[in-house]
Amino acid sequence: MGDPITAISLWLDGLLAGWGLAPALIIVIKALLGVGALATAVLLVDIFLVWVERKVVARFQDRLGPNRLGPFGLIQPFADVIKLLIKEDITPVGADRIVYNLAPIMALATVLLLWAVIPLAPTVVGTDVNVGVLYIVGVGALGTLGIIMAGWASNNKYALIGAFRTVAQMVSYEVPMVIALLVPVLLARSMGINSIVNAQDSYWFILVAPIAFLLTLITSIAELGRAPFDLVEAESEIVAGFHIEYTGMKFGLFYAGELLHALTLSGIVASLFLGGWRGPGAESFPLLGIVYFFAKAFFLYWVIMWVKYSLPRIRIDQMLNLNWKFLTPLSLVVLVVTALLDKALVGVQPWVYVLVLLAANLVIAWVTLQILRSRARKERQRVAEPRPIARPPAAPVSSQGA
Amino acid sequence: MTALQIIFLITAVITLGAAAMVVITRNLVHAALWLIMTFFGISVLYVLLNAGFLAVAQVVIYIGAISILMIFAIMLTRRVQQDFGPQTNAAWPWALVIAAALFGGLIWIFSGWGNFFTQAPVMGERADPLRQLGMALVSPEQYVIPFEVASVMLTAALIGAIMVAWERK
Amino acid sequence: MLNDWLFIGIFLVLAPVFPALALVIPRIIAPRKPNPLKSQTYECGIETVGDTSVQFRVQYYLFTLVFLIFDVEIVFLYPWAVAYEQLDLFAVVAGILFIFLLVDGLIFAWRKGALEWE
Numbered sequence A: 001m002g003d004p005i006t007a008i009s010l011w012l013d014g015l016l017a018g019w020g021l022a023p024a025l026i027i028v029i030k031a032l033l034g035v036g037a038l039a040t041a042v043l044l045v046d047i048f049l050v051w052v053e054r055k056v057v058a059r060f061q062d063r064l065g066p067n068r069l070g071p072f073g074l075i076q077p078f079a080d081v082i083k084l085l086i087k088e089d090i091t092p093v094g095a096d097r098i099v100y101n102l103a104p105i106m107a108l109a110t111v112l113l114l115w116a117v118i119p120l121a122p123t124v125v126g127t128d129v130n131v132g133v134l135y136i137v138g139v140g141a142l143g144t145l146g147i148i149m150a151g152w153a154s155n156n157k158y159a160l161i162g163a164f165r166t167v168a169q170m171v172s173y174e175v176p177m178v179i180a181l182l183v184p185v186l187l188a189r190s191m192g193i194n195s196i197v198n199a200q201d202s203y204w205f206i207l208v209a210p211i212a213f214l215l216t217l218i219t220s221i222a223e224l225g226r227a228p229f230d231l232v233e234a235e236s237e238i239v240a241g242f243h244i245e246y247t248g249m250k251f252g253l254f255y256a257g258e259l260l261h262a263l264t265l266s267g268i269v270a271s272l273f274l275g276g277w278r279g280p281g282a283e284s285f286p287l288l289g290i291v292y293f294f295a296k297a298f299f300l301y302w303v304i305m306w307v308k309y310s311l312p313r314i315r316i317d318q319m320l321n322l323n324w325k326f327l328t329p330l331s332l333v334v335l336v337v338t339a340l341l342d343k344a345l346v347g348v349q350p351w352v353y354v355l356v357l358l359a360a361n362l363v364i365a366w367v368t369l370q371i372l373r374s375r376a377r378k379e380r381q382r383v384a385e386p387r388p389i390a391r392p393p394a395a396p397v398s399s400q401g402a
Numbered sequence B: 001m002t003a004l005q006i007i008f009l010i011t012a013v014i015t016l017g018a019a020a021m022v023v024i025t026r027n028l029v030h031a032a033l034w035l036i037m038t039f040f041g042i043s044v045l046y047v048l049l050n051a052g053f054l055a056v057a058q059v060v061i062y063i064g065a066i067s068i069l070m071i072f073a074i075m076l077t078r079r080v081q082q083d084f085g086p087q088t089n090a091a092w093p094w095a096l097v098i099a100a101a102l103f104g105g106l107i108w109i110f111s112g113w114g115n116f117f118t119q120a121p122v123m124g125e126r127a128d129p130l131r132q133l134g135m136a137l138v139s140p141e142q143y144v145i146p147f148e149v150a151s152v153m154l155t156a157a158l159i160g161a162i163m164v165a166w167e168r169k
Numbered sequence C: 001m002l003n004d005w006l007f008i009g010i011f012l013v014l015a016p017v018f019p020a021l022a023l024v025i026p027r028i029i030a031p032r033k034p035n036p037l038k039s040q041t042y043e044c045g046i047e048t049v050g051d052t053s054v055q056f057r058v059q060y061y062l063f064t065l066v067f068l069i070f071d072v073e074i075v076f077l078y079p080w081a082v083a084y085e086q087l088d089l090f091a092v093v094a095g096i097l098f099i100f101l102l103v104d105g106l107i108f109a110w111r112k113g114a115l116e117w118e
Helices: A003-017 A023-060 A077-086 A099-115 A133-152 A157-188 A193-199 A210-224 A248-273 A284-309 A315-345 A350-386 B003-026 B028-048 B052-076 B092-111 B129-138 B146-167 C002-016 C016-031 C059-083 C090-110
Strands: none
Touching: A003 A023, A003 B129, A023 A077, A023 A099, A023 A248, A023 A284, A077 A248, A077 B028, A077 C016, A099 A133, A099 A248, A099 B028, A099 C002, A133 A157, A133 A193, A133 A248, A133 B028, A133 B052, A133 C059, A157 A193, A157 A210, A157 A248, A157 B052, A157 C059, A193 A248, A193 A350, A210 A248, A210 A315, A210 A350, A248 A284, A248 A350, A248 C016, A284 B092, A284 C002, A315 A350, A315 C059, A350 B003, B003 B028, B028 B052, B052 B129, B129 C059, B129 C090, B146 C059, B146 C090, C002 C016, C002 C059, C059 C090
16 A cells, blocks of 8 residues: 555566566566656656746746646646747758757757656665766766757857857866765765665765765756856857757757756755655655655755846856866865765764764865955955056957857 | 677667768768767677676766867867868778788687687676775775876876966966 | 666667657647748847857867866776775775875866966
8 A cells, every 4th residue: 555656566567477478578568667657757747847947936036927827827838838849940051950950859868867767765766776876977978968969060159159168067067066976975885876865764964964965056056057157058148058049849858958957956966965755754655755855856946946046147267266176176175074084983873973074064164164255355355456447458358269 | 699689789780880980971070979879889888798887987988078078179170070082092902901800810819718708607686896896996905006006197197288288378 | 787777778768759759749730931041040130150160269178178087087986985885994095095196186287277267
């Protein structure tokens, strides 16, 4: 009763075996059905996300958002989908047709692929490969490829510049992200996402690695290219970035991919640091685990939106400085401190372990803030100094070299 | 033929086909994309060999970093993205003969090696190759020296790249 | 082991099918009336000027190069973190030394001004 998923799985086992199929074939058929069900469910959530996004941004801006179609405007996203489906699809002249059409497919497919390793509930695990965390990074790399394909195949300057910016940002922020992801791997002694969730049975990893949690969240936002890291599609400079030439459903796929990517990364961060499906009663009622998982994922999704609609856009030099001179060194410090303390605290009570690691994180955070404060003071002084206005710049500033 | 062998054959054909396309196609960006397909095929082969870590490392490093670097390099060089010259020269039959001889020679050498026809040992359910790899990398009896030397070499590569690129300043 | 990857393999084959379907439907039901003016590439309301392959800054390439080296090093650390339970002090120090060499490269790049965008 408590576990319908396992019940369905067992019933399928019995049914297929009753048809006289080989055990190997049964595994394949079940995997096929599982993939189909998971992908369909995720895409339905994706359509729903359009409504969430529009409704929440409206609230942040003191508006109502979609409210005409259906209760609370819930049917609006389906109307959007129909509109996208019947719009004319324009391929620009000189576009590389195959690559141009492949790019939006890759953009959404790579996000879908991430769901293969995310555990939704104790019994609803796509698969728990022992390299889960690196799998996520690798699939993210394939997503980067989709963007560069879109930018190149569109035969448009802005698209190409936008793709270059996006890729430069994504690969830069991959460095602190991969280092920060090492922390939960080290704490759980495993790379499988489900094993990491299982390792959080007595405490969530956010308690022992709050800085790594924040680093992962920030780098995820950068990976998504959302504000304040949305210089990759800065309207005033490069119009829309890599998807400028895409119309109709092809643009819709990029849009759906971006929204789903945000939720997916929220879900991954929730699994790695907030205990994933863990919550009271989740072990005995796995369906409750799905509720907990999505509650945490949507909370983080809301935080990402909150950041998006609150902060202004940063410049490309600030983006790179933040990454290489702040996030990367900080993530390395956190990794070394966590590794050393973890080895020093072998055999102590769990609560001592948690307290010491939490204290260490707080000390690191405090020192970081002090350094930042002194840097900010120097920066303010530098900017405040009077500068001659009519002096020509030292180096010629190129207008197109963005 | 087992299902695994069929998957292997399909993957091998796709990988080899993509590799051939890398040298056949006249568009440099297409060549890079075909090369990515080849890398991906190789990572699938790693998975079939039960080397999951190598497979994802292949995707992360070769597709996520090296291919992007190559595409950037192609796009930085202006107007060489298309090649209109002939793709072969007069020596192509010789190249074919040498390549065939090399391939045959390699097969001949490997067939003399005792382990060539042995099947991979089946790993138990409890085997954890990843953990063993992690221990082997930093254990003094095994690979700690190559591990650290790799780090030194990568740092040297970084320093070299920066020196070459920034020497004008 | 391989059964885990079977799921991902099937996913890999099926995942592109869903977005591809979404692209096939408009082919059937959406209008299609291309004309030369409509399919011009966009450029801020004027006709497109010049070549698409504009000159890019070499810094994009250099940052990617730095990223590549960091990426390779960090991937090495993942098995080390997974095996952390079984590692003795020597092995832990070996890993930390590895990280310090990484930091070394970062400090060099920083001091050399390679991390400046200008």
